[in-house]
Amino acid sequence: HSVAVLGAPFSKGQKRGGVENGPKAIRDAGLIERLSHLDYPVHDFGDLSFQHLEKDEPYMHVPFPRTVGRANKLLSGAVSNAVGAGHTTIMLGGDHSLAIGSVEGHAKQRPDLCLIWVDAHADINTPFTSPSGNLHGQSVAFMLKELQNKMPELPGFSWVKPFLSAKDLVYIGLRDVDPGEYDILKDLGVQYFTMRDIDRLGIQRVMEVTFDHLLSRKQRPIHLSFDIDAMDPSLAPATGTPVNGGLTYREGIWITEEIHNTGLLSVMDLVEVNPDLGASREAVESTASMAVDVIASALGQTREG
Numbered sequence: 001h002s003v004a005v006l007g008a009p010f011s012k013g014q015k016r017g018g019v020e021n022g023p024k025a026i027r028d029a030g031l032i033e034r035l036s037h038l039d040y041p042v043h044d045f046g047d048l049s050f051q052h053l054e055k056d057e058p059y060m061h062v063p064f065p066r067t068v069g070r071a072n073k074l075l076s077g078a079v080s081n082a083v084g085a086g087h088t089t090i091m092l093g094g095d096h097s098l099a100i101g102s103v104e105g106h107a108k109q110r111p112d113l114c115l116i117w118v119d120a121h122a123d124i125n126t127p128f129t130s131p132s133g134n135l136h137g138q139s140v141a142f143m144l145k146e147l148q149n150k151m152p153e154l155p156g157f158s159w160v161k162p163f164l165s166a167k168d169l170v171y172i173g174l175r176d177v178d179p180g181e182y183d184i185l186k187d188l189g190v191q192y193f194t195m196r197d198i199d200r201l202g203i204q205r206v207m208e209v210t211f212d213h214l215l216s217r218k219q220r221p222i223h224l225s226f227d228i229d230a231m232d233p234s235l236a237p238a239t240g241t242p243v244n245g246g247l248t249y250r251e252g253i254w255i256t257e258e259i260h261n262t263g264l265l266s267v268m269d270l271v272e273v274n275p276d277l278g279a280s281r282e283a284v285e286s287t288a289s290m291a292v293d294v295i296a297s298a299l300g301q302t303r304e305g
């Protein structure tokens with residue numbers, strides 16, 4: 001089948017400018033060229049254009065709720081259309097609040113989807129538990145049915161009905177989880193692999209257990225939401241919330257090669273590349289190049305030629 005690339009130049013899920021330039025940085029690193037060498041057509045849908053709403057006062061300590069909610073409603077429609085047209089869809093961020101629209105739009109077409117969240121962070125704070133208020137750290141909380149009674153009615157998000165069960169989610173790469181998030185993960189019994197788990201089990205075993213957890217009862221579409229900050233900051237320094245002790249290049253590529261080999265990848269997010277935060281041009285280029293390698297290997301690029 002074919003691949004659709006969709007840019008989402010958006011930054012209001014957090015406070016550091018520049019992540020809206022992520023899609024351009026990833027494209028400039030040669031994404032479309034690299035994908036065109038794989039064996040299916042690539043459709044570049046270009047970048048969405050998001051409105052910045054004038055009046056958008058914080059709700060509790062959550063900045064820009066209406067702008068973030070509106071952006072995700074637009075993204076949801078775009079992802080739903082791309083998946084509905086039969087494309088394997090790549091969403092380029094932009095900050096990780098965009099996963100709300102990306103996964104919701106995917107689930108409109110494929111309600112049986114499962115979600116693999118590769119990230120240093122759990123992004124499962126509610127507005128009540130979030131230390132920052134930033135919505136890029138709350139994305140998963142909007143998706144889970146089990147958290148419905150823990151979420152306030154955030155302005156701009158009335159269109160989001162929780163659509164995912166905790167058992168349909170697996171985290172890989174966690175190493176910076178807030179206390180409130182830890183309580184939620186434990187209460188809901190979410191399956192997660194921290195960097196310590198990866199050190200103990202090895203990435204091959206982590207992927208075996210992940211697929212057994214998500215796919216053993218029945219095969220179903222995979223949504224991969226890949227935060228570039230899952231990678232070690234030495235490989236992806238140009239990002240908003242870097243955390244030491246991340247995935248090696250080979251661990252990251254093992255994850256995406258194994259997901260490709262299931263034949264079930266349906267939508268992939270690649271988020272949090274912030275070209276303004278690289279200390280040098282090389283730092284920006286290595287971050288964007290890492291993003292291209294991760295996407296290309298999820299779509300079938302192999303190391304054995």
Ligand SMILES: N[C@](CCCC[B-](O)(O)O)(CCN1CCC(O)CC1)C(=O)O
Binds near residue numbers: 095122138272
């Ligand atoms: N959990 C954090 C970070 C979210 C990162 C979002 B991303 O999409 O990049 O995964 C807060 C993390 N917090 C930052 C300050 C530290 O001292 C403690 C951890 C939050 O603000 O919710």
Ligand SMILES: [Mn+2]
Binds near residue numbers: 227230
């Ligand atoms: Mn992160």
Ligand SMILES: [Mn+2]
Binds near residue numbers: 096119121123227
């Ligand atoms: Mn994230």
